[in-house]
Amino acid sequence: MAHPYHHAVSSVKIWGGTVEDFIGIHQWFDESKIITADFRHRALRHHAEGIFMLERFFGITLTLSTGRVVPVRLIGEQHVKEDLGFIPSFADWVKCIRPEPWMGRALPLHRCDQPAENAA
Numbered sequence: 001m002a003h004p005y006h007h008a009v010s011s012v013k014i015w016g017g018t019v020e021d022f023i024g025i026h027q028w029f030d031e032s033k034i035i036t037a038d039f040r041h042r043a044l045r046h047h048a049e050g051i052f053m054l055e056r057f058f059g060i061t062l063t064l065s066t067g068r069v070v071p072v073r074l075i076g077e078q079h080v081k082e083d084l085g086f087i088p089s090f091a092d093w094v095k096c097i098r099p100e101p102w103m104g105r106a107l108p109l110h111r112c113d114q115p116a117e118n119a120a
């Protein structure tokens, strides 16, 4: 599993600049390891919607220390392709989630407008 540093080195080879120019973006993708320490952490951000979310955190473009301007989305695509070999949709990840009864559980909220029977 590639470390954010190695993704940043790869970015430097593609667009120039320094590891420091790119490391924040690659750390953002992989910080979901805080939640799940194995490869399944990628389900949180390693997909098309995650790449668009990246733009909301880092902006549309990144200006490198060299002055070159790089679209942030392209850096996100690089990261996901290096990890997975392609860019899945979130739906691709969802297809791999085994449904459990608790996932579809819901409280009968339509009854909330009725007075509570045992209210103190």
Ligand SMILES: [Zn+2]
Residues within 6 Å of the ligand: 029, 030, 046, 079, 083
């Ligand atoms: Zn990653």
